[in-house]
Amino acid sequence: MADTTTRIDETHELIASDKVEGTAVYSPANEKLGTISHFMVDKQTGHVAYAVMSFGGFLGMGNSYHPLPWRTLHYDVNRQGYVVDLTPDQLKGAPSYTSETMPNWSDQLYGHQIDQYYEGTLGH
Numbered sequence: 001m002a003d004t005t006t007r008i009d010e011t012h013e014l015i016a017s018d019k020v021e022g023t024a025v026y027s028p029a030n031e032k033l034g035t036i037s038h039f040m041v042d043k044q045t046g047h048v049a050y051a052v053m054s055f056g057g058f059l060g061m062g063n064s065y066h067p068l069p070w071r072t073l074h075y076d077v078n079r080q081g082y083v084v085d086l087t088p089d090q091l092k093g094a095p096s097y098t099s100e101t102m103p104n105w106s107d108q109l110y111g112h113q114i115d116q117y118y119e120g121t122l123g124h
Helices: 088-092 108-122
Strands: 024-026 032-041 048-055 064-069 073-076 081-084
Touching: 032 064, 032 081, 048 108, 064 108
Parallel strands: 024 081
Antiparallel strands: 024 032, 032 048, 048 064, 073 081
């Protein structure tokens, strides 16, 4: 018997994580800043704390990763991507890491530094 269920991976309110990963992130001036690589999810609440944006590099080599507080991203239907109120220069000064310099996510100070940067830069 054929499976007649249809996989729904996006609604008006919800989207599957595999559809978000790889989505472009733009500045307000429509400059492509990078793409969503993955999420960091709070184990207790289930809320997405950070979207980690991949920036630069070629074919995965030389990428830097920028954890963006989820609340700083806004989905733009017309661009089919996320917009963050950052310039490329502000992004260069933002907390980031490479595959060789992975952060210690269990260190609360690391998350505090990320949040503090975006609160100061974006006023969030």
